Amino acid sequence: MALDPAFRRLAAGLALSVALLTAPASGEEFEVTIHHAELQEVAIKPRVGDTIRFVNHADISHNLYLTYEDGQVETLDTQPPRTTKRAVLHRAGHVVVRCWIHPIIRMELDVAGKAAEQ
Template identity: 90%
Template sequence: MALDPAFRRLAAVFSLSLAVLTAPASAEEFEVTIHHAELQEVTIKPRVGDTIRFVNQADIAHNLYLTYEDGQVETLDTQPPRTTKQVVLRRAGHVVVRCWIHPIIRMELDVADKAASQ
């Protein structure tokens, strides 16, 4: 028994729609500039899996690290002037970004779970 062509088209559209709705959201990339002894003020809403690029526009080196809400620390190592370092956010929750060399540098983020945007 052959299927009606209109039914086949409807089934194909439904299948495509279902694939789009269940596809994972793509990760975003954010850029944060480091000025002399401060991070650019940002209002980003990152999710797990997103990338943050830190661009050092200062004339001095920095050494940023992230402290996740669960106590995990991720360091970006020494970042000379005019260089970029990036980090992929691995955990949801409150994250504090600081500089080992210049503790006055501080930025706080709330990282949403990957599923929060779907």
């Protein structure tokens, strides 16, 4: 049974879309260390597409989440001690990083737009 050409084009387009959405970020990667109940103070200037790697050096679990200024929330799920979680920054603007378990943990970032391709 031959597939309809329109169906083949649709399937190929869908496969390409999935590949683009799951492709790794091509920006810089920054590391932020989690101590007992605080995030390491860092002076980073992230851009859209950059990755922040959160390394838990505490002896307790954390559950970080990012809140973008448009209200979208991205959670990194539970992060046991001595583990790493990554977040790719998807939007420009102000971003607040907090912990669901320990609300005292807070970090604020200003994410710049993606650099122009050269």
